[in-house]
Amino acid sequence: MDDFLKGLNEEQREAVTYGKGPLLILAGAGSGKTRVLTYRTTYLIKKMGIGPEKVALLTFTNKAAEEMRQRVKNLGGEAGSLGFAGTFHTFCAKLLREYGQNVAVMPNYVIFDSDDSEAVMKKVLKEMGIDPKESKPGMFLAVISRMKNDLVSVTEAETKASDYFRRLVVKIWKAYQDKLKKNNAVDFDDLVVKAVELLKINRIREEINEKLEWILVDEYQDTNRAQFEITRLLAGKKQNITAVGDAAQAIYSFRGADYRNLVLFKTEYPKAAMVNLPMNYRSTQNILDTAYGVISHNTTHPTLHLETVEGSGEMVNFFEAGDERDEAKYIVEQGRKTAEEDGAVAILYRTNAQSRAFEDELMRRDIPYKLVGGLRFYNRAEIKDLVAYLRVLNNPKEEISRIRIEKLGKRRAEVFDKWLEQKTDDEKQENPGRLLEEIINVVGFLERFDERDEDDAARIENINELLAVASDYKSVEKFLESAALSESEIKQHKSNAKITLMTVHAAKGLEFENVFVVGLEEGLFPHSRSMLSGEKEEIEEERRLIYVAMTRAKRRLTLSWARNRLVFGGRHSSIPSRFLSEVPERLLKKVGGVQEVERKMSKPLAEIDEFGEKKRIIVQDWEIAEATKDDFAEIDNW
């Protein structure tokens, strides 16, 4: 055990071995916050003799949850035996499954994901005779979601609805909720909202508080009001709650998260012990100074100048690409080289759409890679279609899935209904993979696809993947829950991939030897949407985002931007991100100067499978790149 504590510095040890009561750890990136949480979990169990089933570890994203479970396991713990280790949403879903009746949620309820919610909303608007072109479903969903996250009830919203728009929202909200109810469904936000309602019932909260006595929450700066409430209620009277967070890494305010919850924690628990972790164990000093150079421009929250236990390390690379393919080409090449030498490589971008150019290049060169996020596996049309059949099997009255099925063909739907009628309840409890296979055959699902078509072949592959995944679940119900909440790790280009592609959001909490932060252009990073309102807060969030991105790097960091980029199918030239100018110049090293030549030489190669028209466009790019050469002088000043 003493050996175990040797892996910690003084402050970390203090936090890990802290006894009962509330504990707040505020510390910068890479200072070992997550390490403290996992060590503390292990410490509680192994040293303090607390039953693992009494401990709940809460995170925000599936990725972070996975990372956490892994780390607990590496310390010799059984992540599986913990009371809970996963996301807020999963926690709430489980709670509702067991106790839901108390807040009018049936035990066999289904979870509607955002696609389903949108389908419901569209239906509501249609039935109310609102033109979807005038008022978009997404807009109403966003407004309602925001209120739910803030724990505003419909009733409350109604009494406060002073103008026409707000009254309309309330009306739509009610209709939307009715539909969910009719379908025995709960949407993402309601999972948390209903769980709060549930935990407010004394009898139930006390029962849960008995079961889960130790609550540990990662990334507290990203909790929203509803989630804050969950943690508060879970902490109960004992208040054995540990929270870690860093205001400089708050990047989820778009979904109602508020880093001021860190302050609220102190208000809620005035006696909370506070620990700060001063040393960074992840990155080189140059990387930290680069990140600090940027984040120090934020004024609405404290920013820490981190110090590493490592040396200063290499300079930070700065690459200027002609266009997004240049960017991909250079970065993939550099990534490939270092992946061979020293391991994990991440290419981080602001928006999912940016993965395209990198995937094309990696694919072309047949380099294994891993893509995180993007279109969720379970959101793909062919997968949703099949899942819809299972949902109808699970609950024949569920209209959203029914509509989906009918869109696949009236005849198919009828065949399916007949098949379903003959099924006994027992048969419906069969293995979901088996059931799916049967459905596919009965309705002739694959007839729509032509395996010679490339896209269709990929769809068939997805379907096979689904069958494999589904077979692992005992019941349809269990499978459906996981389908709604989890991010299935589907097959990648090749499995031994050392290069990972993902958004900065998805990379939070992770670390890599070599990190590329790409697309650093005004309008992309910071994103134009955050510049629109002119709100300082929004730009500051973008700045925190790039701060998170940079601090993922252990040894090497490269920042890049492209002078010209394909947006919406059209070419646009850009100027470098303001964040680049915030990096102290002495830390940057310009790289890839030979790129222009390289590009010319490799051009014919790059276009092997393209057709005439595309070639023309490329020639045009080239011309544009030539034309913007004058910008060089200006850009060189960066």
Add this chain to the structure above:
DNA sequence: TTCTAGGCGGTTTTT
């Protein structure tokens, strides 16, 4: 009832 062309609008980020 089913299939397809083309008009239209839209992009942040996640559960």
Add this chain to the structure above:
DNA sequence: CCGCCTAGAA
């Protein structure tokens, strides 16, 4: 460029 939706043909 891409996916969604609708109108109109098969």
